[in-house]
Amino acid sequence: xxxxxxxxxxxxxxxxxxxxxxxxxxxxxxxxxxxxxxxxxxxxxxxxxxxxxxxxxxxxxxxxxxxxxxxxxxxxxxxxxxxxxxxxxxxxxxxxxxxxxxxxxxxxxxxxxxxxxxxxxxxxxxxxxxxxxxxxxxxxxxxxxxxxxxxxxxxxxxxxxxxxxxxxxxxxxxxxxxxxxxxxxxxxxxxxxxxxxxxxxxxxxxxxxxxxxxxxxxxxxxxxxxxxxxxxxxxxxxxxxxxxxxxxxxxxxxxxxxxxxxxxxxxxxxxxxxxxxxxxxxxxxxxxxxxxxxxxxxxxxxxxxxxxxxxxxxxxxxxxxxxxxxxxxxxxxxxxxxxxxxxxxxxxxxxxxxxxxxxxxxxxxxxxxxxxxxxxxxxxxxxxxxxxxxxxxxxxxxxxxxxxxxxxxxxxxxxxxxxxxxxxxxxxxxxxxxxxxxxxxxxxxxxxxxxxxxxxxxxxxxxxxxxxxxxxxxxxxxxxxxxxxxxxxxxxxxxxxxxxxxxxxxxxxxxxxxxxxxxxxxxxxxxxxxxxxxxxxxxxxxxxxxxxxxxxxxxxxxxxxxxxxxxxxxxxxxxxxxxxxxxxxxxxxxxxxxxxxxxxxxxxxxxxxxxxxxxxxxxxxxxxxxxxxxxxxxxxxxxxxxxxxxxxxxxxxxxxxxxxxxxxxxxxxxxxxxxxxxxxxxxxxx
Numbered sequence: 001x002x003x004x005x006x007x008x009x010x011x012x013x014x015x016x017x018x019x020x021x022x023x024x025x026x027x028x029x030x031x032x033x034x035x036x037x038x039x040x041x042x043x044x045x046x047x048x049x050x051x052x053x054x055x056x057x058x059x060x061x062x063x064x065x066x067x068x069x070x071x072x073x074x075x076x077x078x079x080x081x082x083x084x085x086x087x088x089x090x091x092x093x094x095x096x097x098x099x100x101x102x103x104x105x106x107x108x109x110x111x112x113x114x115x116x117x118x119x120x121x122x123x124x125x126x127x128x129x130x131x132x133x134x135x136x137x138x139x140x141x142x143x144x145x146x147x148x149x150x151x152x153x154x155x156x157x158x159x160x161x162x163x164x165x166x167x168x169x170x171x172x173x174x175x176x177x178x179x180x181x182x183x184x185x186x187x188x189x190x191x192x193x194x195x196x197x198x199x200x201x202x203x204x205x206x207x208x209x210x211x212x213x214x215x216x217x218x219x220x221x222x223x224x225x226x227x228x229x230x231x232x233x234x235x236x237x238x239x240x241x242x243x244x245x246x247x248x249x250x251x252x253x254x255x256x257x258x259x260x261x262x263x264x265x266x267x268x269x270x271x272x273x274x275x276x277x278x279x280x281x282x283x284x285x286x287x288x289x290x291x292x293x294x295x296x297x298x299x300x301x302x303x304x305x306x307x308x309x310x311x312x313x314x315x316x317x318x319x320x321x322x323x324x325x326x327x328x329x330x331x332x333x334x335x336x337x338x339x340x341x342x343x344x345x346x347x348x349x350x351x352x353x354x355x356x357x358x359x360x361x362x363x364x365x366x367x368x369x370x371x372x373x374x375x376x377x378x379x380x381x382x383x384x385x386x387x388x389x390x391x392x393x394x395x396x397x398x399x400x401x402x403x404x405x406x407x408x409x410x411x412x413x414x415x416x417x418x419x420x421x422x423x424x425x426x427x428x429x430x431x432x433x434x435x436x437x438x439x440x441x442x443x444x445x446x447x448x449x450x451x452x453x454x455x456x457x458x459x460x461x462x463x464x465x466x467x468x469x470x471x472x473x474x475x476x477x478x479x480x481x482x483x484x485x486x487x488x489x490x491x492x493x494x495x496x497x498x499x500x501x502x503x504x505x506x507x508x509x510x511x512x513x514x515x516x517x518x519x520x521x522x523x524x525x526x527x528x529x530x531x532x533x534x535x536x537x538x539x540x541x542x543x544x545x546x547x548x549x550x551x552x553x554x555x556x557x558x559x560x561x562x563x564x565x566x567x568x569x570x571x572x573x574x575x576x577x578x579x580x581x582x583x584x585x586x587x588x589x590x591x592x593x594x595x596x597x598x599x600x601x602x603x604x605x606x607x608x609x610x611x612x613x614x615x616x617x618x619x620x621x622x623x624x625x626x627x628x629x630x631x632x633x634x635x636x637x638x639x640x641x642x643x644x645x646x647x648x649x650x651x652x653x654x655x656x657x658x659x660x661x662x663x664x665x666x667x668x669x670x671x672x673x674x675x676x677x678x679x680x681x682x683x684x685x686x
Contacts, residue, residue, distance in 0.1 A: 004077060008469075019061070019067075029074055038111065039074075040074050040111065041075045042115075047079070047320070049104065053325060069137060088533060093158045110155050114156070163530075166533035169574060183598065190584060210265060214279040216239075219591060240283065245265070246265030247376045253310070253400065254303050256303065257272055269324055270325075270331040275420075278419040279541075281423045284303070285430060298383055312439070313446070326406045333406055336373050338367075340399075342358075362378070415471075418443075430619075472522060491628025508567055537585045538588050549593075559635075560633045598622045601624055602626070604644045608642060615644070646662070
């Protein structure tokens with residue numbers, strides 16, 4: 001029996017019965033490696049990772065491979081979702097050594113944690129140019145025993161590569177432009193680059209496999225609103241339309257898979273992550289607000305209802321993901337043969353539904369994937385279901401619930417759950433859906449009750465009543481974002497602005513690198529690792545610095561707290577050279593940069609639901625909203641009840657008392673130049 005059975009990570013517990021003598025990352029494993037002078041075999045993955053399951057079955061359940069590991073190594077398992085700080089370090093080493101990366105990640109380290117050999121999936125036998133796992137173990141063990149000098153040299157070279165990436169912030173700090181990045185210029189450059197990569201037929205940016213990039217879609221929508229560019233609108237809408245039609249979207253239960261294996265968005269990698277639902281829901285929300293297209297509202301609704309259902313803990317938190325596999329079969333829960341579809345309808349006494357249902361979802365005798373069918377819609381076809389199709393869809397949904405379900409990763413991550421709650425809150429404000437508002441508040445309250453220690457220190461991961469692992473900068477940033485969105489939704493400043501402010505203060509105290517102004521991934525109180533990095537480049541998620549800059553700037557606009565604003569501005573200034581050179585690599589930081597020069601504040605004073613509705617019906621990415629009871633911040637100074645105030649750095653336009661006047665002022669916010677640089681008469685900056 002290894003030591004993983006009591007871990008909070010479902011991924012680690014999946015390996016608790018392996019014959020491998022696993023350790024979780026920590027002092028015990030490092031001490032054993034040091035005392036026995038054994039290298040570490042570090043395996044990093046996550047619960048919904050298909051190839052992680054494959055390698056586990058082929059190698060980690062094999063007693064001979066387990067004995068090879070026990071004899072020569074200390075075997076350590078890490079859940080990348082619980083420890084993205086470790087994942088980032090060792091992924092950099094894998095990429096430096098192999099030119100690519102992925103999961104499962106397999107890294108061989110010196111006893112003090114320095115990587116010296118690495119790869120991803122290793123098969124049980126030599127296959128497709130990949131060496132067998134046991135052969136790799138033998139070769140690495142031999143190198144450690146016989147060629148220690150070479151191993152040490154390789155370790156230093158890889159650590160240097162990791163440190164070089166971690167020092168990106170130091171290099172950028174030498175090039176900081178005090179004027180900061182020019183959002184309009186950089187947005188034009190980014191959209192031009194996206195246009196060159198755009199798939200005009202199927203949407204998305206680049207070839208297969210295709211990953212959703214919600215921020216690219218948002219920035220295309222923003223460019224369209226600022227310039228009237230039809231090309232930018234096309235890039236956004238064709239991408240959203242194609243994803244919603246394809247099999248990457250779950251047409252039966254709602255929500256999106258992680259990515260598409262093909263250009264058409266047809267065949268997904270079936271795992272479903274909370275983060276993808278949160279970020280894509282916002283993209284479809286924004287597209288609905290910009291275009292009024294009902295299909296976008298439908299996708300938004302079905303995605304957030306999936307989150308509120310399948311990914312929701314009875315205790316209030318939001319779960320992390322749903323697996324790609326069901327009963328060991330990838331996509332086995334989600335696909336249907338034509339015979340299965342007919343049998344479902346016949347069993348319900350509704351055989352006549354089979355033909356329209358099969359036609360609607362493209363289900364054929366031949367199938368479109370491995371002899372079965374991934375349900376989809378033709379690109380450009382309507383998504384709104386006729387009554388017969390909707391009745392059939394409900395039958396398929398009931399059938400899926402009778403099938404073996406994919407594994408559910410029921411840990412609650414602070415960053416991910418706060419991201420989900422922020423999406424629910426923003427969507428609730430825009431649509432008036434009370435169920436999303438309630439769910440957002442429940443999720444946020446859960447985080448404050450279960451993942452914040454009595455001393456105010458946040459933890460990252462919770463499962464089955466236990467929280468552990470010190471939270472990272474991204475966790476803090478998304479909690480701040482979540483709280484400001486809930487303040488804009490509820491108007492409850494005591495509850496949500498107070499929580500946001502306390503969390504932001506701790507974020508700055510623990511994570512700011514004073515020499516650069518950037519946010520370090522780990523806190524000052526965290527265990528020392530090979531390097532202490534600063535996450536500046538986006539991955540599938542916004543970087544910690546992008547999330548932190550946006551959250552701090554939005555919070556400061558609501559409170560007037562200069563410390564938070566200056567910290568956000570310093571992050572944006574730091575990444576200015578990076579944005580100028582590689583805007584696609586830091587698109588979320590580019591989006592955050594617009595808050596510095598174009599940030600606006602909207603106050604609806606007094607009971608004016610008509611004015612509040614005028615604000616909430618629009619997507620205002622550079623604006624914050626205050627309403628309800630006044631608070632002591634400068635935002636509320638001199639606000640007469642019964643009017644709305646559109647301001648830029650607290651310098652305001654003439655108070656708007658009609659929705660038409662307010663709408664005209666709001667229309668200016670996303671035009672070139674952003675909000676007005678000077679107030680019209682009646683008010684100035686406090």
